[in-house]
Amino acid sequence: MKLAENKLLIAALGGVNEIGKNMYLIQYDQDIVVIDCGSKFPDESLPGIDLIVPDITYLLENRDKVRALIVTHGHEDHIGGIPYLLKQLNVPVYGTQLTIGLIKIKLKEHGLLRNAELQVINVDSTVHVGAIQASFFATSHSIPDCVGIFFQTPEGNVVHTGDFKFDMSPVSGPYPDLHRMADIGKQGVKVLLSESTNAERPGFTPSERSVGGHILDAFARAEQQVFISTFASNVNRVQQIIDAAMETNRKLVLLGRSMVNVVSVAKDLGYLKLPDDLLIDAKMTEQYPPEKIAILCTGSQGEPMAALSRLASSRHPHIEILPGDTVIIAAGAIPGNERNLAHVIDNLYVLGANVIYGSGSSAGMHVSGHGSQEELKLMLTLMKPEYLIPVHGEFRMLYQHRLLAESVGIPNENVFIVRNGETVQIEAGTALLGPKIPAGNSLVDGLGIGDIGNIVLRDRRHLSSDGMLIIVTTLSKNQRQMLVAPEVISRGFVYVRDSEALMNEIHENVKSIMDNLTESEMSQWNVIKQTLKDNIGRLIYSQTKRRPMILPIIIEI
């Protein structure tokens, strides 16, 4: 796809009509700047898939124009796709110090660190890409060092907010830079891309600081070991947990790979104040009394392989949860994870732990990192954009964001709710929907990227719901007749020992079907296979109401 000259084009390659795999682009003339490159986890409709990243066909088709990837912050839904992008397109990556630090961990794991071009920026930096100039403003979110991006182009100014809330009392700076935002608004914003995660939630999201008091109280009240689980990347919450451990004279154990990695990077870069003698190894806990121990671990979403799940089912080699211990889940369940998390909480109770969970007033162990309705309106009022593209949200969130925009005076027709791959073009001051560009899900399964097609997924779903039945028939090359009795093998269908009668009947049926085929039918393998599929399928359905995948295999000798 070619773009006409002197036009400004804006598109999402991921992140609208979904939560996850954020990736946006702005293009002016011969230059493309990419914003973020995230990943998301598949739901149960994509069996066996490890990760979903954006389809970057458009970028590959225009690889000579792609000048920069600017990353707003270090969360997985903004950086998780970077290794898969850089494998195919080595573009310079710009981000703040912590963001680049977290990207480095990721690139190292993929063996891509040596060849990557990583550029640390800060709120005073400017990035020039052809006629596009990008500068940055500080925002607050559930990870430090977040920025919004201010693009100046010949067709007008474009702002991408990144993820934000207006936390005016952040645990450790920086404050959201209201003055700079007001200044950008004064300069005039043609198009605002603003995040929509909490557009359904009335009011103002509480400050992260409000969680700290609850954590400290729980640590102080606990008479034995304290376990606390949160997102590793929520460095401000981790700081408050560190502070609570210090205040209550507890040594701190870190469990879970991402917790260890993030704490290490954040400490090295100065984002965490963590005295050297606070941390101890899991093996050392025996040397301290239980009231002197706190364990900070991953697994706040109930992920079955993470540290908290292992602890809850007594699968950790060195640490055991004992009756009377306190366990704090300092996170909300992301939709889809409720059951896993509830299961972990149940197991913790079975172990006799005192479990504190939930974001309600009774627990107060979590606040969102995303701004609620009043904060989205505050951003809109500061930026006063002519056009809004709500991003970072499922459709109903984008829709609610449009209603909020209307309420602060942005006309309905100036709000573009786009799908991934739909473009908004600005020409001569006016924004219109432009041509579509390729966009979608690229599925990562093992080492393969994007090689899992619909047929493979359909087969996996079929196999998982009713299993399969393999019928091997052996034909002689010339006489077109069966040489030996057919083999019938099933997996995931019925337990053969309990279903001898059915399996025998299938066997007999295969033989009689084969015997009844005419010579001409026997010479057409497709006919043999289809006849077996149809007849055996009907037999099985009538007896079991199941539809296993039936796979006839013909061997010709």
Add this chain to the structure above:
Amino acid sequence: MKLAENKLLIAALGGVNEIGKNMYLIQYDQDIVVIDCGSKFPDESLPGIDLIVPDITYLLENRDKVRALIVTHGHEDHIGGIPYLLKQLNVPVYGTQLTIGLIKIKLKEHGLLRNAELQVINVDSTVHVGAIQASFFATSHSIPDCVGIFFQTPEGNVVHTGDFKFDMSPVSGPYPDLHRMADIGKQGVKVLLSESTNAERPGFTPSERSVGGHILDAFARAEQQVFISTFASNVNRVQQIIDAAMETNRKLVLLGRSMVNVVSVAKDLGYLKLPDDLLIDAKMTEQYPPEKIAILCTGSQGEPMAALSRLASSRHPHIEILPGDTVIIAAGAIPGNERNLAHVIDNLYVLGANVIYGSGSSAGMHVSGHGSQEELKLMLTLMKPEYLIPVHGEFRMLYQHRLLAESVGIPNENVFIVRNGETVQIEAGTALLGPKIPAGNSLVDGLGIGDIGNIVLRDRRHLSSDGMLIIVTTLSKNQRQMLVAPEVISRGFVYVRDSEALMNEIHENVKSIMDNLTESEMSQWNVIKQTLKDNIGRLIYSQTKRRPMILPIIIEI
């Protein structure tokens, strides 16, 4: 398992440490009374399973002692397993008029109605089973005609609450019978089995009546068609929806099989006031202006095959949701259904509908049918039981229920948190944990009940995550050598057209593995199969990081 004489035994066959498939039993001497027989839906860890019902091995082993099934109310998690029970054990079923009406629908579908012995009871009835005498008290819940059960036995009185809230202003009677409950409490309750669904929720659940005003407001404000989805069995809410349609002069369309069934039974039995001229057929809607139409449908959980999902994705043959229509989701999402429901809401917004959802104060379209903490305390205070067995809840709910019991003066050691199959025995006035009886999940898949074992499920999970690879080798009977090239077939693994190189390599490897086997190895099929599995598995994992199921098949000619 034999029970000693003159003992009272209480057990859950389903319903504790889970939400769903409630089934309890009380046994005295040679008589067993069963309470409820529910079903639940499987989660994604049980691929292909249609339904889960209780394992009734214990009842089958003691079939001559099972005298009665008493059903507290007509919800699926209390009646859904009845057809599967009656197929194996024809026991008389006791329930109130509406409960029996709903059971009849179910038995009819299974062709079991003719032989079933169904007994309608009411709050004045008494059922005698040997030395056990059962009577009933009215409770309120999200379906009418609910009862709790009062058992009098020589070893003391036992109360089972059924599901309840204390709705003192129910939409249509009956009121929860506080006086009868107080009277039972005065007579002395040895053991209380009380439901625990909302044991985590502080306060008092609002009255069902509070929803009616919100529904009427939304109906009155709507300028076009109104769609509203709720649980079919919530007859009181359905009544309020009927009332709102009448008040706003709208004709009512019913969509969804369970909605049509339940409304028909509830109307016939006098539980719904529904004028004959209110209902119209879906095909007739064209004859009315949109502001004269209301559609009441199933699918409030986002179930992909239910009416609301079909409407949201424009798959209904007669009715279309148009921009400006109002859609009300008058239900909360049951944990595990959030994603499906969010997806439906997104689709409704895409169609341009005004969607009203959520139980928060802003929408108010749903209240729970289960009592919150203060109501559980009220029940405990009315019944003053010596022992409590919290039922109907996951472990953390049962645990919170115990804390509530402690707060009203029941000693911790008098609360039995049991697992399905654990028994509580009362002898000489004292309750103790008794022997375990068989209990667990019986899986319904197509026509089979309980014939899906762990191996089948493990295979399904394996097949769904990485697919499979079949290797067919053909050996001559005497020379122990391959007759033709091996066949390699994959499903759900990789898309073969994109993976020719890999498939060729697998082919070559199979051949060379077979060529390198010694004559003695060739005579042991297990060795051939294991060698192929190991070697090809390693090859595939090194190249793809996937582990498909590898299925070697040997054909001997």
